[in-house]
Amino acid sequence: MTTRRKDDAPSALLLTNIRQLVTLRGESVPRRGPELGQLGIIEDAAVLCSGGKIVAVGSKDEATSDDWLKAHKRDVAELDCSGAVVVPGFVDSHTHPVFTAPRLNDFEQRIAGSDYETVAEKGGGIRGSVSGVREATAEELAAHVSRAFAQMSAQGTTTIEAKSGYGLTVKDELKSLEAIDIAEKEFPGTVRSTLLGAHVLPKDYLDDREGYIRLVCEKMIPQAAERDLAHFVDVFIERGAFTVEEAEHIFTAAWEHGLGVRAHFCQLGKNELGDLLKFGPASLDHLDFIRNDDVPTLAASNTIATLLPGAVYFLGRSQYPPARKLIDAGVAVALATDFNPGSSPTASMPMVLSLACTQMRMSPAEAIAAATINAACALRLQERKGSVEPGKDADLAIFDVDDYREIPYWFGGNRCAGVVIGGELYQPNLRAAG
């Protein structure tokens, strides 16, 4: 899998005749409250990209009057975006792509009436993906991860957070991170990798919680940091997984090794924030059952609330994250797919946007901002990603629609015509078809 990189290729790309360019430009980052819905739309717009960066943005006349462009016209490839909407490439800030097979038995058991936790107790759930990962090589796992990255980018995603978490031994967690690293090298977009050794207790540690947490803190985290295989450490804080106190131990180890932290929080039941924010997590994710008392605390912090409605939909549950309450209280909200084989097997950010609109009453504008600029903040990449402004990475998604509101409107299909990554057109859709 390669992008177009010919020696004689033009050194710059000019996107012209864009019907609606959603810029998300502005000082206010992350977006909170009413500012979440301000998209900074330019009609009949153009974007000039060079050296992997955005150089000029504006109405067609403004962008094409750029001095550099005038002097280098012959070096510029033009991409006619007539009738299309262009948005910043989506930032999918929560995915679990390192697994080998779908969990179809879990799917059928839930349809027959079992809930997520009962399925897990019967040997399904997270532990159901472990043997496949342990038996595979890093290269075999990387092929699965690459396929997921291609499916994501085919639907407008250009930056991806990818977690380990189905190995649950030092060797298999590091192998999972290596697989992400291999897939990242083949993918033109940006990847941020996360060690999720604390996903669930592996079978052989069910009676030794402390022993497993020591393994995460004293072996997995130091080795992942030493080998530069992870940007973040994540913990699944949930009944049946890990407690807030255990997460604090793990976060302490992450900090000691220079890694950022993030956590799954309040997905299946209520929990108290405790001192979690003291560790400055980049994001707390899910929050379906966040306590009212914790909302103002979260709003006063720099931690992003990443909402994952795909998991609520796919588990057939009814309680979606309280997006309106969070946004209205000033919490910085992001959206992501939670791509994983158990609870959210979707690579589609547009589908997540649709769920956010119909099930969580976010406006289409709020959903797009949550999936771009705020999601970039959830990965601490807001200086480079999430808006279309000069100096930022030239990562864009082109949608074959007349109006940005159609992106969440046409649910279940794919209107993404292609993405631009680092200033180069990348069309995994067309590659798959051809």
Ligand SMILES: [Zn+2]
């Ligand atoms: Zn997750």
